[in-house]
Amino acid sequence: MNEKDFTLLVRRLKDRMYRIALAIVHDEELAEDVAQEVFIKVWEKKEELSLIENLDAYCLRMTRNLSIDKTRLKHYKSVDIVAASSSEHDSPSPHKSAEISDTMALVKKWVQELPASQREVLQLRDFEGLSYQEISDMLDIPLNQVKVYLFRARQFLRYNLEKTRSYGT
Amino acid sequence: MAPNDKIKDILTRYWEGESTVDEELLLAEYFTQSDIDPELLVYQPLFRYFEVEKDTASPAGFEADLMQKIAAPVIQLDRPVRKFNFQVIMRTAAGIALVIGTLVVIDWYQYKSKNLDLYADTYETPEAALAGLKSALIQVSDQIDGSSEIVHEQFQKLEDTQTISF
Numbered sequence: 001m002n003e004k005d006f007t008l009l010v011r012r013l014k015d016r017m018y019r020i021a022l023a024i025v026h027d028e029e030l031a032e033d034v035a036q037e038v039f040i041k042v043w044e045k046k047e048e049l050s051l052i053e054n055l056d057a058y059c060l061r062m063t064r065n066l067s068i069d070k071t072r073l074k075h076y077k078s079v080d081i082v083a084a085s086s087s088e089h090d091s092p093s094p095h096k097s098a099e100i101s102d103t104m105a106l107v108k109k110w111v112q113e114l115p116a117s118q119r120e121v122l123q124l125r126d127f128e129g130l131s132y133q134e135i136s137d138m139l140d141i142p143l144n145q146v147k148v149y150l151f152r153a154r155q156f157l158r159y160n161l162e163k164t165r166s167y168g169t
Numbered sequence: 170m171a172p173n174d175k176i177k178d179i180l181t182r183y184w185e186g187e188s189t190v191d192e193e194l195l196l197a198e199y200f201t202q203s204d205i206d207p208e209l210l211v212y213q214p215l216f217r218y219f220e221v222e223k224d225t226a227s228p229a230g231f232e233a234d235l236m237q238k239i240a241a242p243v244i245q246l247d248r249p250v251r252k253f254n255f256q257v258i259m260r261t262a263a264g265i266a267l268v269i270g271t272l273v274v275i276d277w278y279q280y281k282s283k284n285l286d287l288y289a290d291t292y293e294t295p296e297a298a299l300a301g302l303k304s305a306l307i308q309v310s311d312q313i314d315g316s317s318e319i320v321h322e323q324f325q326k327l328e329d330t331q332t333i334s335f
Contacts, residue, residue, distance in 0.1 A: 010232055010235060014227045015225070015227050017227075018228075019222065019223075022225065036234070039235055040235070040239060100213060103214035126219050129190050129194070151186040157215055161212060161215060
């Protein structure tokens with residue numbers, strides 16, 4: 001791999017790797033360090049990369065594993081992502097917007113309450129848009145297990161959303 | 170199929186985990202707009218939340234910082250070269266030799282003084298020494314004779330005892 005290919009790889013994966021790391025370590029600086037460390041390791045192994053079938057999946061898996069290692073070493077503060085809610089979307093009325101924001105905070109809480117395996121699969125699918133096969137490769141679990149985890153995670157979120165509506169009306 | 174019906178159909182499959190990645194992108198797009206079917210409004214925060222998460226990007230300067238780290242030459246600390254310092258070695262050797270020499274001299278003096286003690290207050294001439302030695306040997310011989318007689322007597326008593334018993 002030459003420097004140009006490496007730059008393209010960094011541009012393609014940096015945000016995704018950062019998000020995966022952030023979801024695990026809950027610390028912005030550490031998530032950045034993790035993503036950079038993974039890229040540096042990849043660069044150091046540039047001669048061997050031709051042997052790797054799916055480089056993107058390899059990088060994401062390294063990011064996940066390194067993030068888990070880092071969290072084992074230390075506990076980190078959580079980052080309130082929902083507080084930084086995007087303003088790019090169509091803006092509903094202030095009242096409605098506040099309501100959506102409140103429920104988004106609840107969604108975040110429910111996602112955090114999911115078992116780690118279900119949360120990881122949900123993140124990789126619904127945040128990162130990975131295919132079932134890519135998730136299976138990355139987490140090293142069977143494809144059917146990916147589907148089961150995702151089904152359970154989504155059902156949990158759906159149940160809570162609908163429960164919130166019935167309480168609200 | 171009306172647009173809302175299509176979304177409802179995708180959403181149904183979404184909950185079952187049967188929707189495709191492209192269909193899920195359509196869902197995301199639908200829920201970011203303001204004109205949403207009231208029946209589906211309840212699910213909007215979920216997809217809004219996903220979008221917020223997706224928008225989370227690596228910090229500005231990430232790439233530049235990374236490239237700087239990679240471009241920076243690896244500083245490899247040289248191993249300290251061991252220089253052969255003749256003066257230091259000679260001083261050390263001289264010190265060790267001095268200590269050993271001192272110990273040898275002290276030991277020799279001690280040995281000599283002990284030997285002098287051994288010969289102190291003994292005979293003046295070899296003849297006198299021989300006479301003293303003879304006298305000492307005679308005394309030892311007398312002691313041995315005395316002991317032999319005692320032993321002989323004890324054996325005799327033992328034999329007498331055995332005779333009486335049988």
